[in-house]
Amino acid sequence: QVQLVESGGGLVQTGGSLRLSCAASGRTFSTYVMGWFRQAPGKERELAAAISRTGSETDYADSVNGRFTITRDNAKKMVFLQMNSLKPEDTAVYYCAASTRVTIRTSSNDYNYWGQGTQVTVSS
Numbered sequence: 001q002v003q004l005v006e007s008g009g010g011l012v013q014t015g016g017s018l019r020l021s022c023a024a025s026g027r028t029f030s031t032y033v034m035g036w037f038r039q040a041p042g043k044e045r046e047l048a049a050a051i052s053r054t055g056s057e058t059d060y061a062d063s064v065n066g067r068f069t070i071t072r073d074n075a076k077k078m079v080f081l082q083m084n085s086l087k088p089e090d091t092a093v094y095y096c097a098a099s100t101r102v103t104i105r106t107s108s109n110d111y112n113y114w115g116q117g118t119q120v121t122v123s124s
Contacts, residue, residue: 002026002113004096009118012086016122020081022096022115030054030074033099036081037108038092038120048094049081050104059104064090086122093117 008020020036035050049070050059058070069082079096097111105111 002098004113004115006096006115006118009120011121014122014124016086017084020094022079024077029077033101033104034072034079035097035111037095037097040092045108047106052104057104088122088124091122092120094120
């Protein structure tokens, strides 16, 4: 099992940046595909970015591609989401998630463990 704790959310103006962090517990962090999902009020949870177990592959939602960067540090059991050029439509609760699948997954159904979420609010 793995426990996930997110941090780094907050309030930022349009065009600003935030860096989300996710700390994982457990001894097998490097065996999990990791993802950052987000859920805005009244909307379904959607994938923002995902990263493979080694960090060699990444996948992004079209809406964040070129603005967000997902990275991981397996030695420190951490995954990060650097968010630049933020827009009001990026406002959501952001969740860190871990998948036991071998390859990158984009569906929330493929993720087994979830953090509690961190709020990101982008003001116009």
